[in-house]
Amino acid sequence: GVVAVCGIEPKTPDEPLSAAAESTISSLIEQTAIAIDRSMLVGESVKAAALEENEKLRTILLSALSHDLRTPLTSITGAVTSLRELGEKLPPEDRKDLLLSIEEEAGRLSRFIANMLDMSRIESGAVAPRSDLVDVAEVIRNVLERAKRTFPGKDTSISIAPDLPPIRGDANLLGQVLFNLIDNAHKYGGPAGAIIHARREGGDVLITVSDEGPGVKAADLERIFEKFYRSGRVDGRKAGTGLGLSICRGLVKAMGGAITAQSPAVRRRGTRIIMRFPVASRPKQEAAA
Ligand SMILES: Nc1ncnc2c1ncn2[C@@H]1O[C@H](COP(=O)(O)OP(=O)(O)OP(=O)(O)O)[C@@H](O)[C@H]1O
Ligand SMILES: [Mg+2]
Structure with missing residues (x-):
């Protein structure tokens, strides 16, 4: 035409x-x-x-x-x-x-x-995540309760710095990300369990989930965030779908944050997944959701 x-x-x-x-x-x-x-x-x-x-x-x-x-x-x-x-x-x-x-x-x-x-x-x-003021400590405490119910035999613990500032995002999605990370820590980490830390670092809120398992090879630290990437479980049981971490990265990015992996993490073993979110700039009138 x-x-x-x-x-x-x-x-x-x-x-x-x-x-x-x-x-x-x-x-x-x-x-x-x-x-x-x-x-x-x-x-x-x-x-x-x-x-x-x-x-x-x-x-x-x-x-x-x-x-x-x-x-x-x-x-x-x-x-x-x-x-x-x-x-x-x-x-x-x-x-x-x-x-x-x-x-x-x-x-x-x-x-x-x-x-x-x-x-x-x-x-x-x-997924257009909400941009609420999120009380990170509260989200972590809720996830901890859920994790204790879902993984009854496993040890999940938290350590949260006092007066942690809020971030902007979606409390439900953040909870979902944390739950996925705890699931991994228990699946691939050792019997020592998972620990969640949260603290402020400069203009960021830092949230980490660590385990003391066999860790992730240096060459795989980025690959584990790829869709469908997975390796077998240590105990020979089936691994998951290989989607968990790629979903976590998608959600964290959508909320304006970043997520990376570090290994070894604790006493030359283990894996630490590190998330950073900018501290919420100026609280608007809305209440923390
Ligand atoms: N804490 C960890 N320690 C050691 N390896 C890990 C850890 N977390 C993830 N991995 C490795 O990264 C791979 C990808 O993890 P991811 O959560 O994306 O998928 P998955 O757990 O296999 O399946 P899904 O989460 O979809 O059920 C895992 O199969 C595992 O090999
Ligand atoms: Mg997983």
């Missing part, structure tokens, strides 16, 4: 254009047409490249998704079949094991689905 129309307003409308003027104008128009053509072509090939990238990502996502959904489903179906067919005849210990594996695998599935949803919300830009 028509892309552009060019009009000319001559100084002397009654006289015809001179041959020289006409040829100058038409060559100008031609050049312009070529430039427009070119830029449209470039635009289209950029779009095509982006679509291709998207397509690649979608393929990776789909294969990871189907793999990660299928594995736990197979375990659940297998366990349910055994219980239904042999339930009465099985020793109580085996029945307990089967029920436990159903519970664990169902938990994995639901975490995975929650992670996928978070991921797509971050990527579509639909």
